[in-house]
Amino acid sequence: MLINHEYIYKILEETKNPSNEQIKDVLKRAKNREGLDYKDIAILLQAEDENDLKEIYSLAGEIKKDIYGKRVVVFAPLYVSDYCVNNCVYCGYKRDNSFNRRRLTMDEVAQEVKILEQMGHKRLALELGEDPVNAPIEYVLECLDTIYKTQNNNGEIRRVNVNIAATTVENYKLLKEKGIGTYILFQETYHKPTYDKMHPKSLKGDYNYHLTAFDRAIKAGIDDVGAGVLFGLADPRFEVLGLMMHNAHLEEKFGVGFHTISVPRLQPAKGVTLENYPHLLDDKMFKKIVAILRIAVPFTGLILSTRETPAMRKELLKYGVSQISAGSSTGVGGYKEREKGKETKQFETNDERSPIEILKELLSDGYIPSYCTACYRKGRTGDRFMSLAKSGNIKYVCEPNALMTLLEFTLDYGDEELYKKSLEIIDKEVENIEREDIKTLTKESMEKMKKGQRDFYL
Numbered sequence: 001m002l003i004n005h006e007y008i009y010k011i012l013e014e015t016k017n018p019s020n021e022q023i024k025d026v027l028k029r030a031k032n033r034e035g036l037d038y039k040d041i042a043i044l045l046q047a048e049d050e051n052d053l054k055e056i057y058s059l060a061g062e063i064k065k066d067i068y069g070k071r072v073v074v075f076a077p078l079y080v081s082d083y084c085v086n087n088c089v090y091c092g093y094k095r096d097n098s099f100n101r102r103r104l105t106m107d108e109v110a111q112e113v114k115i116l117e118q119m120g121h122k123r124l125a126l127e128l129g130e131d132p133v134n135a136p137i138e139y140v141l142e143c144l145d146t147i148y149k150t151q152n153n154n155g156e157i158r159r160v161n162v163n164i165a166a167t168t169v170e171n172y173k174l175l176k177e178k179g180i181g182t183y184i185l186f187q188e189t190y191h192k193p194t195y196d197k198m199h200p201k202s203l204k205g206d207y208n209y210h211l212t213a214f215d216r217a218i219k220a221g222i223d224d225v226g227a228g229v230l231f232g233l234a235d236p237r238f239e240v241l242g243l244m245m246h247n248a249h250l251e252e253k254f255g256v257g258f259h260t261i262s263v264p265r266l267q268p269a270k271g272v273t274l275e276n277y278p279h280l281l282d283d284k285m286f287k288k289i290v291a292i293l294r295i296a297v298p299f300t301g302l303i304l305s306t307r308e309t310p311a312m313r314k315e316l317l318k319y320g321v322s323q324i325s326a327g328s329s330t331g332v333g334g335y336k337e338r339e340k341g342k343e344t345k346q347f348e349t350n351d352e353r354s355p356i357e358i359l360k361e362l363l364s365d366g367y368i369p370s371y372c373t374a375c376y377r378k379g380r381t382g383d384r385f386m387s388l389a390k391s392g393n394i395k396y397v398c399e400p401n402a403l404m405t406l407l408e409f410t411l412d413y414g415d416e417e418l419y420k421k422s423l424e425i426i427d428k429e430v431e432n433i434e435r436e437d438i439k440t441l442t443k444e445s446m447e448k449m450k451k452g453q454r455d456f457y458l
Contacts, residue, residue, distance in 0.1 A: 002211055002249055003190050007038075008241045015042040023052045027059055030295045038241055044292045045237045053288060060291035060319045063298050069395060070368045070429070071402045073301070073323040074355065075123040075161075076116055080104045080143050082332045084129030086202035088188070090230060092269030093129045095202070099270065102332050103134055109143055110150045115335040117155025119327050119355050120413040122371040122405065124157055125184065127330075130165035130203055137171045140164055144178040154412045154454055159373040161226065165204065166213035172220030181376045182259050183217045185210075186228035190242025194234040214250060223382025224259035225250070226303070231289070232266030232280045240289055244296060256383040260301040260323065263290060267307050267349075283312065287319060294320025299389045306330075306351040313351060314365065326355040356418055359409070363421040368429060370402035371409060374457035396435055397458040400442040403429055404456050407446055 015022075026040045036044075044056060081103040087095040104112065116124065126143060128135050140162070147157050162175055163184040175183065189195050192207050199205040214225045227246060229239040247257035265281050268274060281289070293302060304313055304321040306328040313324060329335050330349060351358075359369045374397065375385055388394040403426050410422040426446070433439040438458065445456035 001192075002208075003192070003242050003245050005192065008238055008245075011039050011042045011241070012046075012235075012237055015039060015046055018043045018046055020049065020052060023047050023049075023055070027055055027295075031059055031062075033298075036296050038244060041241060041244060041292060041296050042237065044295070045240060045288070047288070053284075056288065056291050056295070057319050060294040064294055064318075064320050064322065067298055067389070068322050069399055070366060071322070071370045071372075071398060072317060072362055072367045073123075073370050073372070074121075074326050074358070075125060075323065076119070076121045076325055076328050076355075077125045077127050077305075077330065078109075078112055078116065078147070079127045079330060079332045079334060080109055080112075081128040081131070081135040081139070083131035083134035085131050086129070086204040087200055088202070088204060089198045089200070090188075090233065090266055090269075090272055092272060094271065097271045101134075103139070104143075104333055106142060106146045108333060108336070109146045112333065112335045113147050113150040113157060114152040114155070117150075117152040117157065118413070120155075120371070120409045121327075121355070122157060123159040123161065123181065123373055125161045125163055125325075127163050132203075137167065137174060141174055141178055144175075144180065148179070154408075156455075158455075159376050166210045167216075169216045169220045172217045172222055176221045180222070181373070182224040182226045183214075183222045184226040184228070184260070184262070185213050186230060186262065186264070187211060187242070187246070188230045189233040189239060190229065190246070191234035191238050198233055211246070214246075215253065218250070218254050223256070224376075224385070226260035226262065226301075227258045228262030228264065228303075230264055230266055231286070232274075232277050235279055236281055236285055236289060240292065240296075243293075247297060247300075256386050258297065258300050259381075259385070260303050261293060261297070262303040262305070263293070264305055264307050286312075287316065290316050290321060291319040299386060306349040309350045310353060310361075314361070317365070317367065324358070326358045327353070356413065356415065360418055360421060363418075363425055368399065368402045368425060369406055369409070370398075371405035372398070372401040372457065374401045377457070396438055399429065400433055400438055401457045403442065404445055404449070407449055408454060411449060 022043050026043050030036055047053060082093050083101050083103055084093040085095060144160055147160050159181040161182040161184055162180045195207045217225055229243060251257040301323050302321045303323045304316055305325045328349060329338055362369045380388060406422055407426055410419050430442055
């Protein structure tokens, strides 16, 4: 089996109650970028001493700053259909839930996109339930066409990441042809007994088919894949090691692992309570996991959604999160419904702030909010992206692109307060660009943007 359960059990047992010396030894090797094996990761997962945890957080913060600088990528989800044939125990869309299901028409998709564009978004995550009859692959492809062609004044969506059920090589090829960004699929849980229990009598119930979806996607030419675990279903320590085994499998087989990892925690939803889940993550364990993931896979983007509170999101940005959603609706047609004061969600969210409010806080905390989609559009994906990231050369394009997208957002959607905050950061950070040719090009592009031109990137 790709995820070696017995081996995970064994190393978790062997690394119980690690000593301070063992933890310091692991952190020393991680700091030297020597890479960590599964036992090293297990040792960190079982650290409990507050001083050890502070060292873990500190190193994770250093690694994030070295690789990502001050950039934080911003995006939003777009839910287009809640039809689903599966009966996943933890999901508000599950088959046994009785509610009026809907699938957006293309006119409705365009309405949602225009609202998202008016919020300033440039990248979306397309979301829908699994239903081969009511939401087949042809519907997904039509949605992608509609999203990319829908424009609203200066608003346009430049990258659509897609989160749909595991499918065939042929269908992944169709997605690739439509120009998707990252293909996202959560294993939900790597622990097979729990997986089987959580996915009774459904298409999604085949653990191995679901687990090998990325193999088929990469074979179809999709360079960037994004993984995730729904923390709370099984032992979180097992889940992290499962993630790392899955990532190692892809690196060994295809030369590149996960582009992103998402870290959602189980939330209440229609027909879903948090009772009878013995592995729910408390905040302490959650923060530790995010920091350890940043240490273990330094160049993989870590995504945090609006499931978490503003305070938790603020804290985890320090320890490793590099992408956040903003202004999210988790219901089908939810952006339009929210304008009317009614919204049916797949799960409860805890950060209801608008993108502009979130951007103001990011700027106040010293971050550079980024709506950049340049790597995807310039073909810097898959192993090409990873080689640039690991060499350190990616920073020469990332920060200038982030600054340009921040200015673009501010000019088109910002208020007076955001304009002031943004310009202070932009004027300061543009002078910190190391290469003079890139600094000059960035400044020239920004002057053109102030005169009305848009969409500059390196």
